[in-house]
Amino acid sequence: MPGLNFLFRFDGDLASRKTVFTDGPNRFDLDFDYKNIDQKETSNWVLSCHKYPEYPTTIFDDDELYIYLEGKIYNKDHATVSSELKFLARNIFTDGSGAAQRLRSWLLDVDGDFIVFCWNKLSGQIALFNDVLGRLPLYYYHTESEVAVSRNLKFLADAIKKRQYDMMSMAQYLLIGYCPHHRTLLKNIYRLSPAGLLEIDGKRSRCSIKNVHVFNFENKPHQSKSTRENASELARLMGQGVKNRAESSAKNILSLSGGLDSRTVGAALYAQKIPFEAATFIDYEKARQLDIDCARDIAKILDCEHAIVPLSAPTGENFLRLLRIKNGRNYLGISFLLQFLEYLKQRHGRNFTYFTGNGGDRIARDIRPNLYFQDMDELTAYICRRQQFFPEDELSALVQISKEKIRQEVKEILQSYPENDLVQKFIHFEVHGDALTRHVEGDDRTKHFFWTATPYYSVPFFQYIMGIPDEQKRDFKLYKVFLDQLHFELVAIPYANIVAPVGSFRHKTYNLIRRVRKWPNPVRFCLRKLNLYPAPAPPQHIHSPHFIDCFRQQIETCTVLSDYFSRPGLEKIISHPQNYKNEALEVLFTATSMMEYFECGKSTLEKFLSADLSVPSGSWDWYRHKILNDKA
Structure with a gap:
């Protein structure tokens, strides 16, 4: 770096x-x-x-x-x-x-x-x-x-x-x-x-x-303003943010997808009359065709040159390069994006600013959970269950730390935040942890190739939007008015993740169904208590055979892993990979690869440089909804 x-x-x-x-x-x-x-x-x-x-x-x-x-x-x-x-x-x-x-x-x-x-x-x-x-x-x-x-x-x-x-x-x-x-x-x-x-x-x-400063997201100074008033100020601040970032650059490239965040940045560049080009990648499984179609329509409205870049399946060489660039601070499953960044560097050199919509998925949306937390323990348990890659009991055995100690550490992090309201503590955890840690490390990956910027993290914009009440962000109400003020034609283009324009009847129906599906099911709960509701069979996951072979060789040859992980725990995982999601194995592989690289001065990936380590068909959903929010 x-x-x-x-x-x-x-x-x-x-x-x-x-x-x-x-x-x-x-x-x-x-x-x-x-x-x-x-x-x-x-x-x-x-x-x-x-x-x-x-x-x-x-x-x-x-x-x-x-x-x-x-x-x-x-x-x-x-x-x-x-x-x-x-x-x-x-x-x-x-x-x-x-x-x-x-x-x-x-x-x-x-x-x-x-x-x-x-x-x-x-x-x-x-x-x-x-x-x-x-x-x-x-x-x-x-x-x-x-x-x-x-x-x-x-x-x-x-x-x-x-x-x-x-x-x-x-x-x-x-x-x-x-x-x-x-x-x-x-x-x-x-x-x-x-x-x-x-x-x-x-x-x-x-x-x-x-x-010298810690944000308190419980403070909502723009509570008394209407949605339209807040959206108008956000449009002004977004315009100022892209203008400030573009002024220091010889050229501007926009990472464009079919989502809302990148089109909003494009709309602000267009409104400020800032020349720019757009670029969109086609994933190696061709699973994002609607995303490509929406991006093409957006680029046409914004009247900008638009490059569509097909990517091939990630290889061991891609994994190894990302490991060396970010030393385990980036999940290796995203390494296929290096092809896209390398393409832009070869085409444009390094002297340009790469604009992304990074951050919009966290700060511009209502990310409150559909739950009420009675105390800190409930909030801690929810966070530990919500997006876990490994079951807590199995994780505890693998790292040889009790589940109670792991939860206590998460609880202490939550207690360190200044908010009193538990929902706002959750938002702080998501913004500070996910957005200002994981997303920032993703942006930093791009800086290995060229400078990147996102106006969502313009300080005036960030402070203002976090001071807007969450209710205005619910169901994209604020976002629709905000985007409409920047460029009204872009509101009518479908939001690729839900195949419908934001704010449309279909979009509202989708949001309602999504909320209802998260409600507790009392009938199913009672039947399970009476042992009358059979537990669903655990899903069987398919993995790249080259990836599993590489992981197995790493576990067998890198003896230092046994100093920190339970050897039976590692062997259980690699012997029964079908019991684990692709992302779970790749997150663990990222950590073990970092340790091998640091301790042994080499990587098992060097034996698999040309091997296809891609996620098999049918496993793309997690990448689409979780990883692609990084927007390279």
Whole structure:
């Protein structure tokens, strides 16, 4: 991945350690034009950035301060950014009590995807902070002797002296598909939370990490406004968001599907008279034909050039490349999308902005559950059951942690959120965990190829839409008016996921049926209690034989897996793969492949580079409704 690498030694013994951060990136280089540049070094720390030439970085340097900006700040010019960052840095280094509040206010006012590194040349103090949504994943660890920070998880894994795996995070990952908090799968290596501030005082041998802002989604300041008033403001903010992002780009490409989110971004680009091209991929099973047809109709209305890119089935080479790019932070089952990203890079180079509708499926819709929670335990149980990849009892045996401890950890995460209402705590979990963790890591995958941006995570837009009452978002009521104000013709084009225009009678009927199907069935419940209702036979799942063979060889040859997982548990899974969904096996395979790659320095996937590891026919639904929301 492109981005900064930083190492600080409190004892000044930098020489023996700095090669990990200065030479390390070249060992994992996948693209010939990645280089170590912008290196800065003192007697006890070194900073470098491993990137391709078009990747955005900026240096602000004077007699007092050295500031390194990775990423983009969209709504301020260069002179303003320079002035404001220097003002913030001086406050952080001199006014501990008030600095956090000033930084918080600035982060909530600025729109960007960025990381900022600051060094006070006079005092030697250092500070790093990121944007309020944490759009560029940044990882760190610190010990008594050193602090290391990097955009690439493997650099830290190689640098840490006693590498271990965090099996509680592993349990969460295998349960819901991502680590919902700041922990990673590696023990003592963390992800810097959104609006995070890391400070180093070398003279006092001290490192501190804090969050200067946490959103409270219980606050709904736009409750008194009508749906139309809120939709009108959202249309204005969306237009400003795409304009700010397009102004810093030589060219704009829109990832277009038949869904609502990408067409809304396209409508905003069109309304702002911003030239752009669109691109849509055809999945390898050709299961998205309606999606393609809708995207073609949208592109015609928006009068933009439209490329349709067919993809082939993913191979071991695709899996391995994604593993090396994101080091297990991306689910390997999505690796077929690398073909699409590579196509765009070959056609357009790297000097463009890739617009997506990422985030709209979480913040623009009503994601409240159709349940009432009496207490925190009920909410915790619901989250653990709702999207589990493995049954909790089996997962507990596999990672050798009790189900109660796994649930308690999820409960503590929920308790850390500022909301009191349990439904709003669930929304915080979904937005902070799924959207600002899983989706952000998906966006970061794209940044390996070129810069990507989504106006749904424009800070003004995000704050406004999260302040709208959930009831207005129900059944896409807000979304329909919002899209209508941007481009009314796009409302009539079917929403591909339900084969009907949003807000139509068919759409409303679909939403009603979906809600009713989630209601408890009292008759079935009573019959089961009386043992008069037979339990359904467990489904039999079909998997790629090459994938199962690769997974089996990995389990047999990578002995380190037995140090963390139950060997009987792994053997049970690989001996009876038909009992598990494709996505469950691939999530587990992602984790075990990361461990094999880190510990053995190689991957079993190297034996299967040309093998077809695709999901067999009939298994596409999960990809369509879960993974494709990432929009590459």
